[in-house]
Amino acid sequence: xxxxxxxxxxxxxxxxxxxxxxxxxxxxxxxxxxxxxxxxxxxxxxxxxxxxxxxxxxxxxxxxxxxxxxxxxxxxxxxxxxxxxxxxxxxxxxxxxxxxxxxxxxxxxxxxxxxxxxxxxxxxxxxxxxxxxxxxxxxxxxxxxxxxxxxxxxxxxxxxxxxxxxxxxxxxxxxxxxxxxxxxxxxxxxxxxxxxxxxxxxxxxxxxxxxxxxxxxxxxxxxxxxxxxxxxxxxxxxxxxxxxxxxxxxxxxxxxxxxxxxxxxxxxxxxxxxxxxxxxxxxxxxxxxxxxxxxxxxxxxxxxxxxxxxxxxxxxxxxxxxxxxxxxxxxxxxxxxxxxxx
Amino acid sequence: xxxxxxxxxxxxxxxxxxxxxxxxxxxxxxxxxxxxxxxxxxxxxxxxxxxxxxxxxxxxxxxxxxxxxxxxxxxxxxxxxxxxxxxxxxxxxxxxxxxxxxxxxxxxxxxxxxxxxxxxxxxxxxxxxxxxxxxxxxxxxxxxxxxxxxxxxxxxxxxxxxxxxxxxxxxxxxxxxxxxxxxxxxxxxxxxxxxxxxxxxxxxxxxxxxxxxxxxxxxxxxxxxxxxxxxxxxxxxxxxxxxxxxxxxxxxxxxxxxxxxxxxxxxxxxxxxxxxxxxxxxxxxxxxxxxxxxxxxxxxxxxxxxxxxxxxxxxxxxxxxxxxxxxxxxxxxxxxxxxxxxxxxxxxxxxxxxxxxxxxxxxxxxxxxxxxxxxxxxxxxxxxxxxxxxxxxxxxxxxxxxxxxxxxxxxxxxxxxxx
Numbered sequence: 001x002x003x004x005x006x007x008x009x010x011x012x013x014x015x016x017x018x019x020x021x022x023x024x025x026x027x028x029x030x031x032x033x034x035x036x037x038x039x040x041x042x043x044x045x046x047x048x049x050x051x052x053x054x055x056x057x058x059x060x061x062x063x064x065x066x067x068x069x070x071x072x073x074x075x076x077x078x079x080x081x082x083x084x085x086x087x088x089x090x091x092x093x094x095x096x097x098x099x100x101x102x103x104x105x106x107x108x109x110x111x112x113x114x115x116x117x118x119x120x121x122x123x124x125x126x127x128x129x130x131x132x133x134x135x136x137x138x139x140x141x142x143x144x145x146x147x148x149x150x151x152x153x154x155x156x157x158x159x160x161x162x163x164x165x166x167x168x169x170x171x172x173x174x175x176x177x178x179x180x181x182x183x184x185x186x187x188x189x190x191x192x193x194x195x196x197x198x199x200x201x202x203x204x205x206x207x208x209x210x211x212x213x214x215x216x217x218x219x220x221x222x223x224x225x226x227x228x229x230x231x232x233x234x235x236x237x238x239x240x241x242x243x244x245x246x247x248x249x250x251x252x253x254x255x256x257x258x259x260x261x262x263x264x265x266x267x268x269x270x271x272x273x274x275x276x277x278x279x280x281x282x283x284x285x286x287x288x289x290x291x292x293x294x295x296x297x298x299x300x301x302x303x304x305x306x307x308x309x310x311x312x313x314x315x316x317x318x319x320x321x322x323x324x325x326x327x328x329x330x331x332x333x334x335x336x337x338x339x340x341x342x
Numbered sequence: 343x344x345x346x347x348x349x350x351x352x353x354x355x356x357x358x359x360x361x362x363x364x365x366x367x368x369x370x371x372x373x374x375x376x377x378x379x380x381x382x383x384x385x386x387x388x389x390x391x392x393x394x395x396x397x398x399x400x401x402x403x404x405x406x407x408x409x410x411x412x413x414x415x416x417x418x419x420x421x422x423x424x425x426x427x428x429x430x431x432x433x434x435x436x437x438x439x440x441x442x443x444x445x446x447x448x449x450x451x452x453x454x455x456x457x458x459x460x461x462x463x464x465x466x467x468x469x470x471x472x473x474x475x476x477x478x479x480x481x482x483x484x485x486x487x488x489x490x491x492x493x494x495x496x497x498x499x500x501x502x503x504x505x506x507x508x509x510x511x512x513x514x515x516x517x518x519x520x521x522x523x524x525x526x527x528x529x530x531x532x533x534x535x536x537x538x539x540x541x542x543x544x545x546x547x548x549x550x551x552x553x554x555x556x557x558x559x560x561x562x563x564x565x566x567x568x569x570x571x572x573x574x575x576x577x578x579x580x581x582x583x584x585x586x587x588x589x590x591x592x593x594x595x596x597x598x599x600x601x602x603x604x605x606x607x608x609x610x611x612x613x614x615x616x617x618x619x620x621x622x623x624x625x626x627x628x629x630x631x632x633x634x635x636x637x638x639x640x641x642x643x644x645x646x647x648x649x650x651x652x653x654x655x656x657x658x659x660x661x662x663x664x665x666x667x668x669x670x671x672x673x674x675x676x677x678x679x680x681x682x683x684x685x686x687x688x689x690x691x692x693x694x695x696x697x698x699x700x701x702x703x704x705x706x707x708x709x710x711x712x713x714x715x716x717x718x719x720x721x722x723x724x725x726x727x728x729x730x731x732x733x734x735x736x737x738x739x740x741x742x743x744x745x746x747x748x749x750x751x752x753x754x755x756x757x758x759x760x761x
Contacts, residue, residue, distance in 0.1 A: 022530045025476045029461050029469040037461055037600050040541060040551060042608050069418070079418035090624035095736055102626075103615050112611040115549035116448065119422070122547045166618065169630040175732060179634075180720040183672070185681045191761070192677035192710060194748060196501040198644075198757035204505040205413050248449075251420070264419075 039123075041111040045156040048110065052151030053132025055139040061129050062136050064285075065118045068253075068264055068318045074098065074140045077264065084140035087161070100141025104163040106155065109134050118320040120249075236335055243336025246329045253319075256340050265319060269340045271298050287316025304330045372650065407431075410441060413509060416497070421449040422548070424491065426512030429638070429660065430646040435486070435516055435688050435695045439570050442515035444577045445491055447612075448547030451597045455581040458545065460527075460565070464603035467532030474581055477565065480522040480530075485564065485587070486694040488662045490514040490633050492590035492617055495741040498726070502746075502757040505644040510745060510757060511636075514662070516695035519585050521566030524559050528603070537603040541610075542584045545599035552593045553607035554586065558631075562587045565598065588664030588693040589631040590739070592617055622734025633664030635723050636742035637671050637698070637715035648753030652706035658699045659684075659713050666718035668696040675702065677710030677746065677760045678725075684713070709749040710760055726759065 041047040063072065071077050074084030086096025095101075099109055113130050116122050125133070135150040138158065144150075150158070198204065247256070253264035260267040266282035277284045277292025284292065291314055296302060306313045307330050309323040324330050401408065410425040417423040427443040444450070455474045463469040491513035497503045504510050528540070533556070540559045544550035554563070564585040566574065574580040579596025586593045592612055607613070607629075619627040639659040642648045648655060657675075661668040667690050672681040684698035698713070715723040726743030748758040 022532070023480065023526075025479055025530060026462075026470040026472040029463055029471045033471065034461070034463045034469055037543075038463055038602060039549075040543070040602065040608055040610070042604075042606070044606075079415075090620060090626075090736075091622065095620060097615065097620070099615075102620075105609050105614060108609055108611050108614050111608075115551070116547065116611075119448075120547070122448070122549065165625045166614075166628045167625065169627050169632075171627075171630065171632075171634070175634075175724075176719075176721060179722055179724050179728070181722065183681070183714065183722050185672070186679075188679055188681070189761075192679055193761040194710075194758045195761050196759040197748075198502040198505045201501070201503050203413075203415065203503055204509060204644075205411060253419075 039111075039114055041107045041114070043105040043107045043156075045107065045152070048107075048152045048155055049127040050152050051127035051131050052149055052153075053128050053130070053135055054149040055132075055135045055144065055146050057128075058132035058134070058136025058139070061125075062133050064316065064318065065121075065125070065320050066133065068320060069119060074137065083137060087142070090162070090165070098141065099137055100143060100161065102162050103160055104166050106134065106138070106158045106160055109137060110155075120253075121320050121322045124322065235339055239332050239335040240339050241336075242328075243332035243334065246324065246333040247336055249321075249324070250333070253321075256337065268337055272303070272334065272338050272341065273297065273299050276302075285314075285316055285318040287314050288318075300334055303334055307333065405431075408441070410443060410512075411508060413497075413504065422447050424493075424513060426508045427515050428508045428645075429512055429514075429640045430507050430643050432640070433658065433697070435660070435697050436570060437515035437517055437695075439517065439572065439575050439578070442489075442517065442569075442575070442578060443491070443513050445513065445591065446546070446548075446577070447550055450577045451544075451546035452576055453545060453581060453597050458581055458597075458599070460582065460598060461600040462527065462531040462603070463600065464541075465534040465537035465605060466528075466603050467534065470531045472527070474567075477522055477527075477567065477582065480526050482520055482522050482567075483564065484518055484520050485562075485585075486516065486518045486689070486691045487585060487587045488514055488516040488633075488693065488695045489585075489591045489594055490636075490662070490664075492592060492630070492633075492739040495636075495743070495745075496738045498743075498757075499730070499735040499737065499741055502759050505757050507638050507640050507643040507745070508645055511638040513591070514695070516660075516662070517569040518571070519564055519566040520568035520571070521564030521585055524563035524565055524584070524601075525561075527565055528559060528601070531603075533603055536605045539604045539607050541602040541604060541608050542593075542595040542598055543600040543602070544579075544595045545597040550592075550595050550612065551608065551610045552595060552612055553604075553610070554593060556603075558586065558589070586631075588633060590617065590633060593631065617739060619733065619737035619739050621732075621737060627737075630740055633662070634740060634742040635661070635663035635665065635668065635715045635717035635721050637661035637668075637713040637723055638745050639673070639711050639713050639747060642711070642749055642753065642755045643747050644755045644757055647755055648704065648749060651753070652704050654701070655704040656699060656701055657684075657711065658697065660695050660697060661713070661715035661723075662693075662695045663715065663717035663719075663721070664693060665721065667692055667694075668698075668715050668717055670716040671696075671698040672714040672716070673698075673700040674712040674714075675709045678712050678744075681714065706751055708751055709747075710758070711747045711749060711755075712744050714744055 069077055069080040070083050076082040082096055082098050084098050084100055086098040086101035089096045089101055110130055113133060131150045135148055138144040139146055139148060254268050255261055255263055256268040260269055262282045266279035275292065276296040276298050277288050307324050310317050310319045310321050408428055408431040412423060412425040424445040425443055427437055427441055458474060460472045494513035495510055498510055538556050540554050540556060541551055566583050566585045569578060574583055582598045583596045584594050584598050619630050637659055639657060641658050661671045671684040673684045674681045684700045686696060686698050688697040690696055723742060723744055729743045746758050746760050747755045749755045
């Protein structure tokens with residue numbers, strides 16, 4: 001970007017900017033400020049930072065940061081985006097649109113990883129890491145060999161196979177005239193048959209309101225009179241309520257409460273004072289499994305350290321979360337989790 | 343009574359029908375004698391809340407069911423996901439702020455306006471930074487526009503799937519924006535003659551970006567600060583969003599933090615891998631920005647059945663076009679065999695939602711309801727099959743085909759397709 005900017009500035013100095021009737025609002029953006037926010041990349045390579053990364057390095061970074069949602073081979077977990085495969089599937093009944101099968105430009109891959117990934121920890125990767133992940137994605141899509149190294153210098157030489165198959169909106173030519181005729185108003189067809197019914201497909205969400213009502217009605221019966229048990233921790237209700245809000249940051253990967261299941265991350269019922277790495281049916285990272293067998297227990301202290309900086313506390317964890325910055329948030333979310341003691 | 347819209351109906355006939363129906367089947371909700379509601383109710387005796395009880399008001403608790411809903415199976419998680427406007431619970435043309443559907447790619451950013459800046463850079467004479475206070479000093483305008491997600495009705499390409507106009511058509515809202523013409527802000531920075539495109543960018547964790555041609559940017563785009571008179575809601579981009587009238591919702595970048603001017607498009611993720619229309623031959627259209635004319639009957643519909651039995655019925659719905667106004671909507675109650683012009687009502691604004699009504703006497707027999715929008719360019723909303731003929735069924739986006747609701751003799755409605 002800086003070269004681009006210099007050229008732009010130089011050009012503007014030479015060409016003497018056209019005087020526009022401005023209001024004089026705002027202030028000049030400094031080149032340093034622009035450099036912080038202007039991170040976009042174009043297909044011609046404009047905006048690419050210096051750097052490089054190879055397929056093997058990319059695999060390591062990918063497994064640590066991306067595989068939790070996108071799968072070890074880009075095949076995706078659940079409904080997260082599939083990143084690899086799907087070649088020649090675009091005319092199939094169910095096309096698989098991936099970087100290799102659909103995306104037209106490699107610059108889009110770099111730009112998107114750089115601005116928005118890993119999900120929940122955007123703009124945390126260094127250029128060399130992004131070049132490496134991008135190289136690995138190309139490898140998984142059979143576009144480069146396993147000894148390939150991607151850099152700002154060879155970046156624009158890589159062409160994605162589906163690039164020629166995009167063309168600009170042509171509805172004006174192909175549709176507008178055909179759809180701009182006075183339509184039939186009476187006796188338009190001799191008979192009408194129903195050809196498809198949504199009720200048969202049956203994918204409409206249940207009426208959530210009715211469900212909530214019946215749950216609320218059932219609650220007084222289900223919850224017995226509070227019985228003080230010696231083991232029950234005393235919950236600071238206000239703090240737990242604040243923690244429920246903080247937990248929104250965790251929700252995209254973790255479930256807690258009745259009916260909670262393992263998702264991208266393990267379910268968290270009863271996690272406080274529980275042995276780490278012990279939720280049934282959840283596949284932990286090697287790093288966390290090792291700590292677990294070394295006896296790690298999620299008490300308030302270990303959990304606080306982990307939540308403040310997951311990657312630093314358990315190096316190699318697949319929890320791709322930046323960490324909670326404030327101690328209050330950590331205390332609150334811990335209190336919230338305590339309410340789900342088993 | 344008549345069940346054919348093409349025959350129309352007179353006022354006298356209408357009243358006669360109502361009287362007959364009323365005499366025949368007294369159903370819940372109809373006024374009748376010895377009504378226990380006609381008594382001295384608690385609210386007639388007891389005092390209500392004072393003016394300090396609800397400094398920011400909410401709807402009646404009896405309207406608790408009127409809310410956005412999501413479809414869990416659509417997306418991997420609720421953070422990068424969508425919910426839907428309850429169109430069947432609304433009337434008129436304005437969507438209340440709390441009911442405007444949401445689509446986020448990195449959740450709702452909670453932005454402190456004092457810590458928010460709008461930067462203009464790239465091919466400009468003077469790259470600039472604005473505070474929110476600066477933006478409020480530009481001349482501003484008020485416009486009512488619809489915002490429709492390009493994927494609205496996208497689940498219906500292969501056939502009827504979801505039962506309810508909230509789910510089939512609810513990725514749309516229509517509000518009045520107060521904002522600064524983008525033209526004024528770009529002019530403040532001075533666009534170089536080589537500047538042909540802009541790249542608006544959001545401040546959320548997805549850093550949303552889209553390429554928009556300069557012609558549109560200078561035409562009618564707004565940098566909006568308010569919706570329906572109050573500050574934008576966080577889920578709609580507080581404190582500032584881009585408004586791109588008539589064009590697909592994804593381009594209306596929320597939490598707007600930067601606009602770059604360039605000489606060519608950027609081809610970022612949301613204009614290559616997403617929001618491109620894959621056709622049956624494996625080729626894909628890109629830059630399909632304009633929203634085609636579309637309409638849907640909101641009542642009756644699967645979530646809003648006819649509960650009153652035969653007699654006078656208010657059928658209503660909404661229509662809109664990214665290319666202008668909606669001077670006319672046709673309605674069919676027999677699955678498209680015959681059509682009648684609906685009654686347009688309420689204000690007609692450019693690139694805004696329009697409200698239509700069709701008041702008829704229901705004879706209690708099953709109905710196949712359809713609506714068909716005509717926009718001010720002469721474009722007529724096509725059938726789903728007409729669209730499929732050109733586009734196939736894999737394009738996800740821009741499905742503006744005619745919707746059919748089958749209403750049975752009990753008044754229950756279902757999402758169907760007809761021959």
